[in-house]
Structure formats: structure tokens, C-alpha cells
Amino acid sequence: MFDQKTIQMLLEGIGDTLYMTLISTAVAYVLGLPAGILLSVSGKEGLHPNRIIHGSLGFLCNIIRSVPFLILLILLIPFTRALVGKSYGSTATIVPLVICAAPYVARVVEAALNEVDPGVIEAAKAMGADNLQIVTKVMLVEARTALLSGATITTGILLGYSAMSGTVGGGGLGDIAVRYGYYRWETGIMVVTVLLLILIFQLIQNLGMMIVRKLDHRKRQG
Amino acid sequence: MSAIEIRHLTKRFEAEEHTLTALDDVNLSIASGTVYGIIGMSGAGKSTLVRSINFLEKPSEGQVLIDGVDLSSLTAKQLRKERSRIGMIFQGFNLLEQKNVIDNVCFPMRLAGIKKKEAYAKARELLKTVALEEKEKEYPSRLSGGQKQRVAIARALATDPKILLCDEATSALDPQTAGSILRLLKEINEKLKLTIVIITHQMNVVTEICERVAIVENGKLVEEGPVECIFEAPQTDAARELISGTKEAYMPLEKAENGTPVRIVFRENSSFEPLIANTILKFGTPINILKADTRNVNGKAKGEMILGLPGDKEKREAIIRYFRERGLTVTEVRDYV
Ligand SMILES: Nc1ncnc2c1ncn2[C@@H]1O[C@H](COP(=O)(O)OP(=O)(O)O)[C@@H](O)[C@H]1O
Ligand SMILES: [Mg+2]
Numbered sequence: 001m002f003d004q005k006t007i008q009m010l011l012e013g014i015g016d017t018l019y020m021t022l023i024s025t026a027v028a029y030v031l032g033l034p035a036g037i038l039l040s041v042s043g044k045e046g047l048h049p050n051r052i053i054h055g056s057l058g059f060l061c062n063i064i065r066s067v068p069f070l071i072l073l074i075l076l077i078p079f080t081r082a083l084v085g086k087s088y089g090s091t092a093t094i095v096p097l098v099i100c101a102a103p104y105v106a107r108v109v110e111a112a113l114n115e116v117d118p119g120v121i122e123a124a125k126a127m128g129a130d131n132l133q134i135v136t137k138v139m140l141v142e143a144r145t146a147l148l149s150g151a152t153i154t155t156g157i158l159l160g161y162s163a164m165s166g167t168v169g170g171g172g173l174g175d176i177a178v179r180y181g182y183y184r185w186e187t188g189i190m191v192v193t194v195l196l197l198i199l200i201f202q203l204i205q206n207l208g209m210m211i212v213r214k215l216d217h218r219k220r221q222g
Numbered sequence: 223m224s225a226i227e228i229r230h231l232t233k234r235f236e237a238e239e240h241t242l243t244a245l246d247d248v249n250l251s252i253a254s255g256t257v258y259g260i261i262g263m264s265g266a267g268k269s270t271l272v273r274s275i276n277f278l279e280k281p282s283e284g285q286v287l288i289d290g291v292d293l294s295s296l297t298a299k300q301l302r303k304e305r306s307r308i309g310m311i312f313q314g315f316n317l318l319e320q321k322n323v324i325d326n327v328c329f330p331m332r333l334a335g336i337k338k339k340e341a342y343a344k345a346r347e348l349l350k351t352v353a354l355e356e357k358e359k360e361y362p363s364r365l366s367g368g369q370k371q372r373v374a375i376a377r378a379l380a381t382d383p384k385i386l387l388c389d390e391a392t393s394a395l396d397p398q399t400a401g402s403i404l405r406l407l408k409e410i411n412e413k414l415k416l417t418i419v420i421i422t423h424q425m426n427v428v429t430e431i432c433e434r435v436a437i438v439e440n441g442k443l444v445e446e447g448p449v450e451c452i453f454e455a456p457q458t459d460a461a462r463e464l465i466s467g468t469k470e471a472y473m474p475l476e477k478a479e480n481g482t483p484v485r486i487v488f489r490e491n492s493s494f495e496p497l498i499a500n501t502i503l504k505f506g507t508p509i510n511i512l513k514a515d516t517r518n519v520n521g522k523a524k525g526e527m528i529l530g531l532p533g534d535k536e537k538r539e540a541i542i543r544y545f546r547e548r549g550l551t552v553t554e555v556r557d558y559v
Contacts, residue, residue: 117319130298218320
């Protein structure tokens with residue numbers, strides 16, 4: 001029903017959307033994972049409580065998280081331009097996506113690590129583990145299902161946000177939906193892009209949860 | 223030299239409003255190779271005390287010496303090394319839920335930098351010791367409480383500790399399983415000449431395997447000695463309460479009123495019936511048996527009875543004398559219910 005060119009465009013849109021979503025999730029974790037570990041470790045009940053580090057890092061996270069994504073996107077235009085040379089297109093969109101997601105990731109990681117049974121940490125301490133070993137060999141291992149389901153949810157959110165960035169020339173399926181659906185009233189294309197977004201979301205969600213279930217040894221029955 | 227020496231140990235927890243003294247000038251010496259019990263009611267400070275032995279809890283005052291070495295004199299690195307030589311097991315087992323049995327046992331060895339292959343071989347050996355070699359690939363969520371504790375014991379032994387600390391290790395288990403864990407600990411103590419410290423709130427755990435016992439009440443060490451002595455003739459209310467398991471108050475014989483029941487403890491090789499029967503015949507008076515129990519105290523069978531004696535003062539005293547001549551320990555019980 002679509003011509004070759006439209007199909008080509010949709011395929012490119014899928015590629016761009018996946019590119020933006022996955023790269024920004026990965027980079028958000030590069031920043032957010034260490035930050036989350038630091039938040040958990042420096043917390044009041046953490047391995048190495050430190051009010052200054054915990055307080056200032058937490059404050060920074062909260063500030064960024066309280067700015068709505070679209071506003072962040074616009075606020076960051078000069079920064080994005082300085083970093084990647086332009087402020088539109090998929091690569092440029094990754095910058096605000098990362099900035100938006102990193103503090104969220106940090107909080108998700110912090111919460112996952114705080115859920116680790118203190119008894120197990122105590123046992124590791126009693127075995128002579130140092131704090132680095134406790135983080136890498138106990139907390140990250142025991143919290144891995146919570147961390148992975150957090151990552152799945154984060155990827156889903158970034159998929160949505162990448163589509164949202166289409167309204168300001170972000171590239172990908174969201175961009176196509178806005179350009180054809182909103183400006184040109186080509187409802188068919190808009191419906192297809194929305195369906196594609198739903199499909200990708202389901203794929204990410206199901207794949208993530210499947211891995212989580214596979215890796216979780218805690219409450220498997222029988 | 224004692225394996226563990228605790229000197230003037232005081233631990234305070236600073237809360238916002240007030241300070242809580244969890245341990246108050248505790249002195250304790252635990253000989254190498256013994257099974258030592260520390261018993262007390264919930265909140266007495268037992269966990270704080272045992273956590274002080276490997277410095278998971280740093281004392282506010284006083285010292286902890288392991289094989290003569292003051293733990294406070296060690297650097298952080300030396301302390302971690304020392305901790306790896308002190309095994310610990312817990313009421314909640316504290317296994318890594320995302321690792322299977324053998325990886326749990328390997329864990330402390332991997333922390334210490336032992337090669338995987340070597341660690342595995344040793345872990346298999348240890349799993350044999352705790353009779354779980356069949357379960358090495360199982361995950362903790364699929365094990366029973368007793369099996370989990372066995373894994374925890376194997377894990378605690380992986381770094382060849384000289385001391386094993388057990389904090390309420392059998393409290394979450396049914397009596398039968400608890401018994402088998404205690405027997406395993408005793409076996410390990412004998413085989414490996416390991417010093418074992420058992421923390422518990424249950425007297426039967428202490429009488430089952432401990433040689434000596436310390437009684438902790440409100441952060442203070444109130445009584446200490448060989449388990450048999452404390453079982454036969456407890457000196458403090460805390461000890462009596464723990465032995466009887468109820469709120470009965472014991473009191474010295476001299477102060478006892480007529481009609482107060484007495485508690486007698488039989489040593490090995492004496493049996494109940496002839497003695498009670500003989501007493502009844504000899505004194506021509508009925509004796510009420512309120513409670514009778516046998517226990518295994520540190521490997522020796524002990525009988526315990528609570529008797530209602532006649533109200534006649536002279537007869538009472540004669541009977542008590544008669545019991546004592548036969549080597550029984552006699553104490554009085556007030557308010558026996
Ligand atoms: N980290 C802590 N902070 C404040 N109070 C504590 C802490 N640990 C233990 N306590 C208090 O110290 C007392 C002794 O606790 P604990 O040693 O756990 O007793 P037990 O093991 O004999 O039940 C309790 O009153 C408890 O509330
Ligand atoms: Mg306790």
C-alpha cells in the first residue's frame with residue numbers, strides 16, 4: 001500500500017529509533033550506574049555513608065529529573081550543538097536523552113542495590129571482603145534482576161522520549177509521525193509509525209523480562 | 223593462650239536522644255578448641271558481642287584479642303585478612319541467592335584470590351563434610367532451612383578458619399534439624415579442632431554441645447562457667463530463667479518457705495524411680511512430681527525434677543539432706559506453674 005520510498009523511509013525510521021534508544025540507554029548507564037552505586041554506597045545505611053556526596057549527588061539527580069523532557073531538550077540545544085556539531089537528527093537527540101535518563105538510571109540502580117539483603121553483605125564482610133568486592137561481587141550480582149528490569153523499563157521510557165523528540169526534528173519514527181501525520185495529514189503513515197513503536201516497545205519489554213526471569217534464581221519453584 | 227579474649231568490652235549505640243549501652247564491661251576468655259556458648263534473652267546484646275569478635279562492630283571501649291592479637295591494632299587490610307580466618311554463620315543463613323551451592327561455598331575462596339579450579343575441588347570436599355555433595359548445582363531457594371545452614375557452614379569453613387561464630391544458627395530450624403546441625407558443628411569441632419562460639423537464646427542448644435557457657439543479661443555478663451555447673455546450680459535469675467524456660471523464680475533454700483517446690487538435678491548413672499520411691503518409703507510421706515525431664519548436658523545424661531515436698535519443716539530438711547547425700551543438686555523454685 002506504500003510506495004518503495006515510504007517503506008524505505010519507515011525502515012530508516014526504525015533503524016534511527018533503535019539507534020537513539022539503545023545508544024542513549026547504554027550511555028545513560030555508563031553515567032548512571034556508577035552514580036547509582038555511589039548513591040547507594042554513600043547512603044545512610046550504605047557501605048560507606050557520606051552525607052555530602054549522597055546529598056549533593058541526590059540533589060543533582062532530582063533537579064534534572066524535575067525538568068520536563070521537552071524543556072530539557074530545548075535547554076540543551078547549545079550544549080548539544082557544542083558536543084555533536086548540530087542540534088537536530090538522531091545523533092543530536094541522544095544527548096538530551098542521556099542527560100534525561102542518567103539521573104533516572106542512578107535512582108533505579110540505587111533502589112535496586114538498597115534492596116540487597118543486608119545479611120548477605122554482612123556475611124561478605126565477615127569473610128573479609130572489602131567494599132569494592134562487596135559492590136562488584138555481592139551487590140551487583142544479587143541485585144541483577146532488579147537492575148535488568150530497571151534497564152528494561154528505562155529502555156522503554158527512552159523509546160517514548162526519542163519519539164517525543166521527533167516534534168523538534170529528532171529523527172526516527174517519532175519524527176516521521178509528526179512530519180506526515182501532523183503536518184501533512186497522512187494518517188496512514190502516522191498509524192503505521194505508531195504501530196511500529198508499539199511493536200518495538202513490546203519487543204524490548206518482553207525480551208527484557210525474559211532475560212530477567214532466566215537469570216533470577218531466587219524464587220523459582222519446583 | 224585463649225583463642226578469644228575479650229577485655230572490658232563496652233559498646234554504646236548513639237541514638238538521637240539517648241545512648242544505648244548494648245554491652246557493658248564484658249570480660250571473657252574462650253579457650254582454643256572449645257565449643258563455647260553465649261546465651262541470653264532477645265535484646266541482651268549477644269549479637270553485638272559476637273559481632274565484636276570479628277570487629278563487624280567496633281567496641282566503644284575495651285579490647286578483643288584473637289590468638290593474643292589485639293584487633294584494634296590491625297590496619298583495615300590486616301583486619302580483613304583476620305576476618306577471613308574467623309568463619310561466621312547466621313540465623314538467616316545469608317547465602318547468595320543468585321549463586322548455586324558450590325559457588326556459594328567457593329565465594330570466600332574467590333574473594334581471597336584462590337584459583338577457580340582449586341576452589342571447586344575444596345568446595346566439593348567441604349560439601350561432602352556437610353553431606354550435601356549431591357546438591358552442588360542447586361540454588362539456595364530450592365533448599366530446606368537445614369540444607370541452607372549446611373551450605374553456610376561449608377562456606378564458613380572454606381578459608382580454613384580457626385574460629386567459627388554461630389549467631390542463632392539453629393533458631394530458625396525445627397528441633398530435629400537444629401539437632402542435626404548442632405551435631406555437625408560438634409563433629410567439625412572435634413575433627414578440625416576448631417573453636418566454636420554458639421550464640422543462642424535456647425538453653426538446650428547450650429546443653430547439647432557447649433562445654434562452657436556465658437550468660438548475658440542487659441549487656442552484662444552475669445554468669446560464666448562449665449555448662450554442667452550452671453545447669454545444676456544456676457546462680458543468677460537470668461540463668462535460672464533460661465534453664466527452666468519459664469518465668470519461674472528460684473530462690474536460695476535457706477529463704478524458702480515451707481511447701482515451696484524443689485528442683486533436683488541427677489548426675490549420670492543415677493535414675494529417678496528408686497530414689498523417689500526410696501524417699502517415700504523412708505520418710506513415709508508423699509512426694510509430688512511436678513516435672514521430670516532428662517537432658518543431654520555436654521554429652522552427659524542429666525535428669526531434672528521439680529518436686530513438691532511435704533509442708534513439715536523438719537521432714538523437708540531431712541529429705542533435702544538425704545538428696546544431697548546422694549550427690550544431687552537441690553535448689554528451690556518459687557511460683558512454679
Ligand atoms: N546498630 C545498632 N544501632 C542501635 N542499636 C542497636 C544496634 N544493634 C543493636 N542495637 C541494640 O543493642 C541491643 C542488643 O542487641 P543485640 O546484640 O542484637 O541483642 P541480641 O542478639 O541478644 O538479641 C538491643 O537493644 C538493640 O536494639
Ligand atoms: Mg541476636
